[in-house]
Amino acid sequence: MVSTLIVGLPLAARAEEYDVVVYGGTAAGVIAAVQAKKMGKTAVVVGPDKHLGGLSSGGLGFTDTGNKAVIGGLSRDFYHRVWMYYDKPEAWKQQKKTEYGNKGQGTPAMDGENRTMWIFEPHVAEQVFEDYVKEFNIPVLRDEWLDRAKGVKKEGSRITGITMLSGKTLTGKMFIDATYEGDLMAAAAVDYHVGREANSKYGETANGVQTGVLHHRHHFGVLKDKISPYVVPGDPKSGVLPRVSAQPPGKFGEEDKRVQAYCFRMCLTDHPENRIPFEKPDGYDPKQYEMLVRVFDAGWRETFEKFDPIPNHKTDTNNHGPFSTDNIGYNYDYPDASYERRKEIIKEHETYQKGWLYFIANDPRVPSEVRNEMKRWGLPKDEFKDNGNWSPQLYIREARRMVGAFVMTENELRKKKPTPDSVGMGSYTIDSHNVQRYITPEGYVQNEGDIGVSTNGPYEIAYGSLVPKKGQADNLLVPVCVSSTHIAFGSIRMEPVFMILAQSSATAAVLAIDAGTAVQDVPYKVLRERLLQDGQILEAPHLIKTEAKGGMDPAKLKGVVVDDAKAEFKGNWGESKVARRFIGEGYHHDGNVNDGNCTARFETVLPKSGAYEVRLAVPHNTNRASNAKVKVLTPDGEKVLSVNQKVMPSIDGLFVSLGTFQFTKDVAAVVTISNEGADGYVVADAVQWLSKN
Structure with missing residues (x-):
């Protein structure tokens, strides 16, 4: 680390200088800093995070892998390090390794042949990220919040330094925004988008409002009965139940500013010695779950379908069903909100989700077999110990998305259009969670926005999606809030992919430093050679499906x-x-x-x-x-x-x-x-x- 101290200034105002400044302690942030250090540059990770790893250490342990064959470089190294941890007998504290079952999403949890493990406990992932920064001697400045109003200094089209609310300033040659929100990108006056684009904007089919499209099982159409949204069923004058919007949903395929739902990826356990029973949260209001009672009355019994197993009798529990852990409609202002407002939104999500658990476990209107099953579960004593055993990381599925040098759309993901200058690959299904819960013209409740569309095999991701338009910020790369449409981001937004793109971003940043050029002008041939040298996978034509089964x-x-x-x-x-x-x-x-x-x-x-x-x-x-x-x-x-x-x-x-x-x-x-x-x-x-x- 190179420090520049200015005599006479208070300590907080003294600038720390690095080659690469990474804002955000997510998995992508750590990987970007590691790559910069591996290429011989100084790097720092700074951001609001107290814990490293973002969602990967925040409860999302049942990894959305897609096709693991296209996960290379440091991203694969992360899952190799997880494998090495669980290869030790002492890692299996509440469960024998032979009892685990090896279930994964898109791949077996443990891949012994390739020495990777894709399913893990939160604290294990966090320890891997902590090991990275220790091994590569990367300074981490935690609980540091960018001054979004006046904390980004630019000379022309280049960022020269960023200042935190604490007064701490960091200067650098290159900057990487690895946050889920894109705060540095936005503060640097880079173009971005929030919400869903119209299908007509980029010639897509699955973007915009998707009324009538019912994929997966996260909608009311899976129930045997149609459900009334009104306090008195069938009577609009009685008022609308909580968690249902009375606003019109919008026209099919048209743009809106709504954002797909957030939730906490809950780590739960049914191991008695490690289990803390669900408690009634402050602000608990059983009226918020009246719709859930109607769902149960209509025969719903899939509450525990997404209690996905991770080691040691724990889960990565995700949303499942018409009224589940996704807090639909309560996050629309999050992307551009102030820090204070975001904290309110996060707290509201926590109260809702803890209340959902308590309600199912205790309310007598819940079917007894469901209530008794929920009582078997609780929060694990050995996870998130400094946060009441609850994850500090809300699942920000989507916030801002850069409008950069190249915009990824569903057409590139589905191979309808070619992708220029590949810097990594994705493969997960194009996926959006529900965006709104509305009232149909017939007077029933329905969810809207849940989409699942095949990419027909892995796809390439363009270098231009990582960089702003030339002249907006010529030394900034954005590997998380990448330049893509809402529906394309639905596949790109997977943690392994974020780590892939972070490594590629840091590689480009170092090459730009060495060449004294803007990130937009890094020669792709040179970038490609280095990425391949470092194990990145840039194309996989043999995995592209030209003919589906049948x-x-x-x-x-x-x-x-x-x-x-x-x-x-x-x-x-x-x-x-x-x-x-x-x-x-x-x-x-x-x-x-x-x-x-x-x-x-x-x-x-x-x-x-x-x-x-x-x-x-x-x-x-x-x-x-x-x-x-x-x-x-x-x-x-x-x-x-x-x-x-x-x-x-x-x-x-x-x-x-x-x-x-x-x-x-x-x-x-x-x-x-x-x-x-x-x-x-x-x-x-x-x-x-x-x-x-």
């Missing part, structure tokens, strides 16, 4: 084929791959809403004029519509047909012939599918034009 590659079919991946959809379509046979990576369905608002337009320009047989791919099922409305547009006009999607198609068990029509070269040939008047699910998969000339 799917047929459209490129292998005769004629001209337009898959649903290239169709234009309007209305509330969902995606699936449940059918035995389909074209490409899946197909779309209308959710059986039968509202007449769902249309799918398949359009192409044929290579020559003449007669073509038009075929419609139909992944059939008995729950499909027997009368799906299909229109074929030709130069001679439009023909409207009705297709029975319940029965197996006559052509290869997959295609239905719509007839033979005359088409003109260079004039659009169009087939449109609609759910107007449909008596079941309408599916849209692909259209094939076969020349008869």
